[in-house]
Amino acid sequence: MKVYVDQDLCIACGLCIDTCPAVFDWNEEGKSHAIVDEVPEGEEEASRDSIEGCPTEAIKEV
16 A cells, blocks of 8 residues: 655645654655655554545545
């Protein structure tokens, strides 16, 4: 599983980072981004929770 954060849609609310810190973190612009190429085993559910919880639908599974 791979995820991507659309930087144009991200409002930096931090929900994804709180929900799945193994996959998401802040970038230099203060927005969320994926810090891994592939979602680690065992983090898929938290990643999907981040996708579903994103208020701007900025996180996509690719």
